[in-house]
Amino acid sequence: MLWQFQKEKPQILRTVELVRSHPQFLTLRVLAENKIAVMEDFMLADILYSILRLNIDPHDSLVQQLISEAWLRLDRFPMSSLSKFAICLSDQGLQHSPLMGNIANIVAQRLSSIDDIRILTTLMISISVLVVSPAS
Structure with a gap:
């Protein structure tokens, strides 16, 4: 919800830094980290997307745990969540990761x-970097 409030504001009026540095935000992050196992599949991708939009470090433990849990559930993600998760991986520079390869396989199966x-x-944009053009 925090990202939804920020997203509605013009870029210049966003207070992402204030949100991230607020003491209650740390509490929310810890709560989210402790509840990852019971989150719905679609919520994993949504929360990861929102956390990254709030400029949380990609090496943060919450981000890493969300990615790990999403990887375990990848096959059962709805396509909208798979798409959002692929955006998150791309944003983190993980376009060439084995995880993106798994997403490409799922897309091929469910196309x-x-x-x-x-x-x-x-x-298609997210997985396009995995496509290698044949040698001329």
């Missing part, structure tokens, strides 16, 4: 079931 062009576009 015919993707009916939202935004989801398909995001996924």
Whole structure:
């Protein structure tokens, strides 16, 4: 919800630094970290996306645990969550990771079931770096 409030403001009026440095934000982060195992699949990707938009360090323990848990559940993610998760990986420079390769495999398996062009576009852009053009 914190990111939703920030997102609605113009860039110049966002107070991301104040949010991140607030003592209650640390409490919320610890709470989220302790509840990762009971989060719904779609919430993992949503929370990771929001945390990264609040400029939390990609090496932060919450970010790392969300990614690890998402990796375990990747096969059951809805396509919208898979798309959002792929964006998060790309934002972190993990386009060439084995995790992105797993996402590419899932996209290949479920390609015919993707009916939202935004989801398909995001996924294709995210996994496109894995495609190697043949030698000329």
